[in-house]
Amino acid sequence: MLSNFGVIFSSIALITSFILIYFSFLELKISDSKIPKKIYNFSLAQLIFSLLSFLILLIGYVFSDFSMINVYENSHTTKPLFYKISGTWGNHEGSLLLWTNILVIFSFLFLILTKNKNKNFKILTLIFQNFLIATFFIFLLTNSNPFSPIFPIPNEGMGLNPILQDPALAVHPPLLYVGFVGSSIYFSAALAALISKVEAKSLATTIKPWVSVSWFFQTLGILVGSIWAYYELGWGGYWFWDPVENSSLMPWFLMTALLHSVLVLERRIGLYSWVIILSILTFTMTVIGTFLVRSGILNSVHTFANDPSRGLFILTFLTLMVFSSVFIFFKYAPSEKKTYRIFSKEFFILINNWFMVFFLAVVLIGTLYPVFLDTLVGEKISVGPPYYNFILAPFLIPLLFLMTSGPRHKWVVSELKKIFNVILFLSIFLFLIIFFIIQENNFLIGLILLFSIYLVVQTIFDFYENFKNKSVNFSRIISHLGFGLLIFFISINHIFSTENNFNIRTGEEKDTKDYIIKFEKLTTMSTTNYKSIVGNFKIINKKKLNTKNLKPEIRFYNQPQTITYEASIRSNFFSDTYLTMSNISDTDVFNIKFEKKPFMNFIWFSVLLISFGGLLNFFSRKKQI
Amino acid sequence: MKKIFFLLIIIFMSTKLFANEDVNNKILKNLRCLVCQGQTISESNSDFAQIIREVVNDKIQEGLTEKEIYKFLSEKYGDWILFNPPFKKNNYLLWLLPYLLFIFGGIIIYLMIKKGLIGKK
Numbered sequence: 001m002l003s004n005f006g007v008i009f010s011s012i013a014l015i016t017s018f019i020l021i022y023f024s025f026l027e028l029k030i031s032d033s034k035i036p037k038k039i040y041n042f043s044l045a046q047l048i049f050s051l052l053s054f055l056i057l058l059i060g061y062v063f064s065d066f067s068m069i070n071v072y073e074n075s076h077t078t079k080p081l082f083y084k085i086s087g088t089w090g091n092h093e094g095s096l097l098l099w100t101n102i103l104v105i106f107s108f109l110f111l112i113l114t115k116n117k118n119k120n121f122k123i124l125t126l127i128f129q130n131f132l133i134a135t136f137f138i139f140l141l142t143n144s145n146p147f148s149p150i151f152p153i154p155n156e157g158m159g160l161n162p163i164l165q166d167p168a169l170a171v172h173p174p175l176l177y178v179g180f181v182g183s184s185i186y187f188s189a190a191l192a193a194l195i196s197k198v199e200a201k202s203l204a205t206t207i208k209p210w211v212s213v214s215w216f217f218q219t220l221g222i223l224v225g226s227i228w229a230y231y232e233l234g235w236g237g238y239w240f241w242d243p244v245e246n247s248s249l250m251p252w253f254l255m256t257a258l259l260h261s262v263l264v265l266e267r268r269i270g271l272y273s274w275v276i277i278l279s280i281l282t283f284t285m286t287v288i289g290t291f292l293v294r295s296g297i298l299n300s301v302h303t304f305a306n307d308p309s310r311g312l313f314i315l316t317f318l319t320l321m322v323f324s325s326v327f328i329f330f331k332y333a334p335s336e337k338k339t340y341r342i343f344s345k346e347f348f349i350l351i352n353n354w355f356m357v358f359f360l361a362v363v364l365i366g367t368l369y370p371v372f373l374d375t376l377v378g379e380k381i382s383v384g385p386p387y388y389n390f391i392l393a394p395f396l397i398p399l400l401f402l403m404t405s406g407p408r409h410k411w412v413v414s415e416l417k418k419i420f421n422v423i424l425f426l427s428i429f430l431f432l433i434i435f436f437i438i439q440e441n442n443f444l445i446g447l448i449l450l451f452s453i454y455l456v457v458q459t460i461f462d463f464y465e466n467f468k469n470k471s472v473n474f475s476r477i478i479s480h481l482g483f484g485l486l487i488f489f490i491s492i493n494h495i496f497s498t499e500n501n502f503n504i505r506t507g508e509e510k511d512t513k514d515y516i517i518k519f520e521k522l523t524t525m526s527t528t529n530y531k532s533i534v535g536n537f538k539i540i541n542k543k544k545l546n547t548k549n550l551k552p553e554i555r556f557y558n559q560p561q562t563i564t565y566e567a568s569i570r571s572n573f574f575s576d577t578y579l580t581m582s583n584i585s586d587t588d589v590f591n592i593k594f595e596k597k598p599f600m601n602f603i604w605f606s607v608l609l610i611s612f613g614g615l616l617n618f619f620s621r622k623k624q625i
Numbered sequence: 626m627k628k629i630f631f632l633l634i635i636i637f638m639s640t641k642l643f644a645n646e647d648v649n650n651k652i653l654k655n656l657r658c659l660v661c662q663g664q665t666i667s668e669s670n671s672d673f674a675q676i677i678r679e680v681v682n683d684k685i686q687e688g689l690t691e692k693e694i695y696k697f698l699s700e701k702y703g704d705w706i707l708f709n710p711p712f713k714k715n716n717y718l719l720w721l722l723p724y725l726l727f728i729f730g731g732i733i734i735y736l737m738i739k740k741g742l743i744g745k746k
Contacts, residue, residue, distance in 0.1 A: 373719075381704045395727075501650070580670075
């Protein structure tokens with residue numbers, strides 16, 4: 001029943017996108033300044049049917065309707081309601097439906113919210129959006145149908161992968177998808193702007209709010225993903241340079257570059273073609289990301305299910321998309337002869353773009369190189385954190401410095417600011433105090449600390465100065481401050497994290513440098529969807545003489561049968577205590593990993609600050625209009 | 626200019642110096658757990674990881690250096706086990722391409738501001 005409705009609704013949504021493309025094409029030839037009612041109506045109809053098809057799947061999950069394969073494979077009656085709902089997008093088909101729905105919502109919002117007067121520009125953007133929508137609906141219906149029926153109807157479902165049964169991972173995909181799919185708008189708008197010869201400022205003001213919004217959600221999505229990885233995977237880290245994590249980071253670099261260069265475009269200084277290239281690249285990168293994750297050509301924790309035919313479809317789509325974009329670009333791109341003065345604000349934005357594209361290139365090379373090497377030579381290599389740290393870390397120093405200095409320069413005018421000022425000396429002084437306390441003798445980390453302090457101090461000072469002049473650019477102040485703090489706390493965290501790995505039996509205790517870890521007893525626990533062994537640990541701090549109780553678990557989920565290792569994390573203001581245990585097969589010995597991780601909360605908070613700047617950027621736009 | 630150049634060299638060299646970190650933990654963090662999905666030996670709870678941990682521990686006791694341990698393991702399991710890909714023939718591009726691209730980007734920016742530079746002087 002539900003299955004049929006789902007297919008019908010999404011088919012109607014697919015048909016409406018064809019109708020929209022047809023009417024829009026007709027409309028291009030009519031020199032009327034208004035977009036006709038029927039285009040609005042069909043868009044609304046498309047939105048409604050698309051949302052209905054999502055609602056159908058949601059109902060299927062909430063009421064555990066196992067007549068749909070997708071629900072049967074990914075849900076279970078005993079699952080809490082919250083995870084029944086989040087299970088809707090916890091699998092390939094459902095997440096694709098969510099992706100397509102967000103695409104439809106964004107297109108509709110673009111149509112009704114954009115105040116751009118150029119009709120053909122809007123219509124063309126809508127056409128490109130609908131080509132994307134149609135492609136994704138076709139992909140959904142032919143290859144990855146979430147509504148496929150199953151007969152005979154099973155009594156019980158197979159359950160959701162337990163590591164996905166988590167509040168952070170319930171919101172992670174929607175956040176990231178809003179970021180990903182948001183970039184489709186400026187992809188379409190960029191192509192449309194080329195064809196309809198939209199003027200620089202007009203293009204910039206149209207895409208700027210979409211860039212801010214997608215950047216904001218992308219940043220949040222990455223944050224939630226790392227928080228999840230930190231406490232749910234139980235590996236003791238928050239960023240692993242895993243190919244799938246990289247896929248979310250790569251578009252982020254491009255969005256950040258775009259967020260900055262749009263400012264140059266807005267002031268008619270230049271970068272018209274470059275903004276268009278960036279817009280096209282950003283969406284291309286999100287599709288490449290989807291391809292990498294869904295095709296399963298990457299070895300990663302996150303590739304839960306994969307299938308080569310999906311990869312083939314996305315790859316074909318990607319090739320078509322890239323070729324047509326390149327064709328449109330070279331056919332219509334205007335030639336640009338602008339001068340950029342050294343030490344002007346736009347010069348620093350160019351440098352920002354240089355770094356962002358470089359970071360993207362490093363991550364892209366690191367992610368894809370092993371795949372190519374394996375295919376071409378048949379040699380398997382791994383590219384992990386040591387590679388990225390080695391290449392990227394030194395570049396953080398000039399980046400931090402440019403983030404400090406760049407925003408203080410004026411547009412168009414070339415003016416070399418004095419570097420040796422009070423702020424720098426204040427920062428060096430602060431740095432020396434910190435350096436004296438931490439006694440870190442790694443030169444690189446020392447420099448990174450120094451320049452992150454400089455960025456933070458200078459940004460706070462800029463805020464004070466701007467506040468006096470009553471012209472505060474809150475979004476840049478907050479984002480840059482957040483970035484400075486992030487790098488500072490990551491470095492401090494890197495220096496002070498301690499880790500102890502040892503084997504222990506119940507009743508024994510382990511004496512480390514600062515702590516005594518007592519393994520008091522084992523208890524068992526059981527709830528509806530899993531049974532677990534709980535280790536009761538007492539951590540005694542030798543210096544402060546306080547004790548903490550930690551209870552890591554080994555869970556045995558019944559649906560589907562999976563073992564997960566739950567870290568026990570005691571989060572204090574300044575430091576996290578982190579403990580995981582695993583049993584060594586056929587013995588009564590447990591392997592324990594005990595970690596102290598300082599400033600974890602500060603790291604999360606810094607990323608929140610960064611993303612918040614993006615949100616402010618979005619709202620400050622509205623005020624100006 | 627010379628000073629800056631010298632400073633840059635120090636910065637890039639210093640990435641190599643990871644002082645004071647527990648060598649054992651550091652080695653385990655740079656090894657892939659071959660039976661897991663994308664986990665390091667240090668992170669993994671698998672039996673394979675337990676064995677490798679023992680092996681690394683033994684080798685350190687035997688007095689092998691970090692490099693010798695990597696070499697021993699990669700001879701046994703292939704380069705797949707090393708998260709830090711070795712700098713050798715097939716990987717030259719992996720290690721050098723980022724720097725080449727960075728220089729390439731720098732040249733483009735130089736060309737973009739070149740006209741402005743002449744105008745100023």
